[in-house]
Amino acid sequence: MLYLGIDTxxxxxxxxxxxxxxxxxxxxxxxxxxxxxxxxxxxYNFYALNVLNxxxxxxEIVDEAPALGSIQKHLHSIRTITNxxxxxxxxxxxxxxxxxxxxxxxxxxxxxxxxFLPFLGLHLKMIDSIPAKxxxxxxxxxxxxxxxxxxxxxxxxxxxxxxxxxxxxxxTSSRALNALYDAKLLTYEVRGKTGRTKEYSRIAERExxxxxxxxxxxxxxxxVYVRDVPDNTFVAGLEALAxxxxxxxxxxxxxxxxxxxxxxxxxxxxxxxxxxxxxxxIWEYDPKLFTKTHIVDPVSLYASLQEEQEERIKQALxxxxxxxxxxxx
Numbered sequence: 001m002l003y004l005g006i007d008t009x010x011x012x013x014x015x016x017x018x019x020x021x022x023x024x025x026x027x028x029x030x031x032x033x034x035x036x037x038x039x040x041x042x043x044y045n046f047y048a049l050n051v052l053n054x055x056x057x058x059x060e061i062v063d064e065a066p067a068l069g070s071i072q073k074h075l076h077s078i079r080t081i082t083n084x085x086x087x088x089x090x091x092x093x094x095x096x097x098x099x100x101x102x103x104x105x106x107x108x109x110x111x112x113x114x115x116f117l118p119f120l121g122l123h124l125k126m127i128d129s130i131p132a133k134x135x136x137x138x139x140x141x142x143x144x145x146x147x148x149x150x151x152x153x154x155x156x157x158x159x160x161x162x163x164x165x166x167x168x169x170x171x172t173s174s175r176a177l178n179a180l181y182d183a184k185l186l187t188y189e190v191r192g193k194t195g196r197t198k199e200y201s202r203i204a205e206r207e208x209x210x211x212x213x214x215x216x217x218x219x220x221x222x223x224v225y226v227r228d229v230p231d232n233t234f235v236a237g238l239e240a241l242a243x244x245x246x247x248x249x250x251x252x253x254x255x256x257x258x259x260x261x262x263x264x265x266x267x268x269x270x271x272x273x274x275x276x277x278x279x280x281x282i283w284e285y286d287p288k289l290f291t292k293t294h295i296v297d298p299v300s301l302y303a304s305l306q307e308e309q310e311e312r313i314k315q316a317l318x319x320x321x322x323x324x325x326x327x328x329x
């Protein structure tokens with residue numbers, strides 16, 4: 001049994017299945033090698049695969065692939081010994097070999113993302129290649145997760161714990177954490193009594209902010225103008241930037257809130273220009289999540305103003321980020 005290739009296999013198989021089928025998929029070295037005949041050990045690397053709570057044997061062909069007839073005999077022998085489903089792993093395969101495996105109902109996984117797992121009711125993904133996985137910008141839930149780990153730099157949480165912290169369901173929590181993992185902002189260790197619980201932590205502080213900054217989205221989904229400052233709102237926008245830097249304040253108040261606003265909204269453009277109205281930003285997440293003051297947190301503020309083109313605003317934002325020790329150049 002060769003163990004040197006297990007890292008590659010874990011990356012290629014475990015992560016792909018986690019992302020596309022079952023986030024709790026595990027691939028481990030087979031620990032009962034003494035039960036396998038020596039000649040089979042010389043032909044295959046054996047791994048224990050657990051996907052959708054189903055234990056399987058994953059076989060990686062060591063050298064040149066045997067003929068299909070030989071493979072069938074080998075699989076029968078291994079299945080008799082283990083009494084488990086057998087899955088073949090290929091780094092690449094030809095269209096001919098893939099069709100042969102399908103015709104003979106032999107389960108397989110190919111590193112490029114094609115798979116056939118009939119014992120799970122999962123069929124071949126008919127694609128020639130898998131596009132590189134990545135995100136262009138955070139979803140609201142992923143941005144909340146990003147900010148959580150940014151401000152709680154030593155945090156170590158699993159999806160269930162994070163869902164309880166945020167008041168989400170576990171699926172939303174898992175998606176947010178997986179998005180940060182896909183963006184290479186988080187790492188995880190598998191722990192827990194069952195050995196299937198992922199506990200996430202962030203990467204080094206400087207890299208975490210630099211890599212995540214380009215994925216930030218403005219938390220502001222809508223701006224309305226009102227006559228009075230609503231309760232339970234936070235100083236935001238250019239007013240917050242003025243409070244935190246040397247920039248001059250705007251001529252009106254700016255506040256951030258979350259959820260529906262049911263008060264009177266001024267929509268007349270002339271009134272908005274002529275009267276000293278309050279600019280009320282309706283955010284995609286609650287601004288109180290990451291601040292202990294009356295001002296929104298600095299990174300959400302940065303995200304809300306990052307599209308501003310004025311040089312004075314850009315310089316003030318950089319000053320705020322450095323001043324809050326979010327990132328040191």
